[in-house]
Amino acid sequence: MSQINRNFLEKEVLQGCIKVVSFDAEGTLVKPGFSQAVWHEAIPALYAQKKGIELAQAKEIVAMEYDRIGDQRLEWYDINFWFRYLHLGAPEPVIQSCQDKLFYYPEVTEVLSSLANQYKLIIASGTPLELLRCLLRDVRRYFAQIFSSVSHYKQLKTPAFYLQMCQTMNVEPSQVVHVGDNWQFDFLNPKQVGINAFHIDRAGNDYQESISNLTELKSYLLA
Ligand SMILES: [Mg+2]
Incomplete structure (x- = not known):
């Protein structure tokens, strides 16, 4: 786990204030x-x-x-x-x-089903709905809401998109964790508005700043 994340995401603090866990779809839940x-x-x-x-x-x-x-x-x-x-x-x-050709990463179903007991799970994706519906085929039941920045807000996953998403759900950005595999769209942009963002590196480069699978995220969010 990264030094950057550790600095502001102390486990107990995080578990106490988080209401929503937000997931990117492609490269995060679904294999490419x-x-x-x-x-x-x-x-x-x-x-x-x-x-x-x-x-x-x-x-x-x-x-x-x-x-x-x-x-x-x-x-x-x-x-x-x-x-x-x-x-x-x-x-x-x-x-x-x-x-x-649709396959999920191996830990996805287990992590989603554990987290769904304690948090509201949502999707925040840049994929248009036509494709997103297919991508979520086998895991749709875990998600309370689906946000497609392209289909719903006509924009990429900008800081403004993340803010609108929080407003729609009536939560503060600090009550949201987001995880995704794109450094800009899933890490820097949500962080900019105060969301607790995690970068997931599926290539296993072992970057200091990233987690390598969703089980690591789960260990932060569940006692
Ligand atoms: Mg992605």
């Missing part, structure tokens, strides 16, 4: 395989079919288009935007075709 399949396999395959070109060429073109928009822009996350932009029709069949 599903998104990889949607964005880098199924969409290029459909594009190749529509344009009558080779799959390899379609992958290159689509990846270039993703890069051109970039992950700091809202459109990058918006599957409806991409289907319009690339003239691919409706996204539903593509999303459905990737369902068998």
Whole structure:
């Protein structure tokens, strides 16, 4: 556990004041395989079919288009935007075709079911609802509320998004713990408004500032 977190997240203090535990979805609960399949396999395959070109060429073109928009822009996350932009029709069949690639990290169900007894659990994700509903397929019952920054607030996971989320739930940022795998969107931005943020590093780089799985988070939140 990080020095940074330890400084302001003493275990007893944390347990006493926290009401809500907020989770990012992709890379935090859900392994990257599903998104990889949607964005880098199924969409290029459909594009190749529509344009009558080779799959390899379609992958290159689509990846270039993703890069051109970039992950700091809202459109990058918006599957409806991409289907319009690339003239691919409706996204539903593509999303459905990737369902068998959906896997959770091993500790997820156990941690969620333990924490759900004591805290209100929510999702704070930058993934649009169309995809988020699929991502949460097997764990939806643990969450009292789902916040998609893109679908509900038309923004990335900015400090303003986190504040609005707290206002909607009628809690102070200091009563919320958030965990996620993106340093900016899941750690720096929520921290900026006073949320107790944890960065999760699934790659196991053993950064001082990060936790490596959700069991570590659980040990902070349960006596
Ligand atoms: Mg993530």
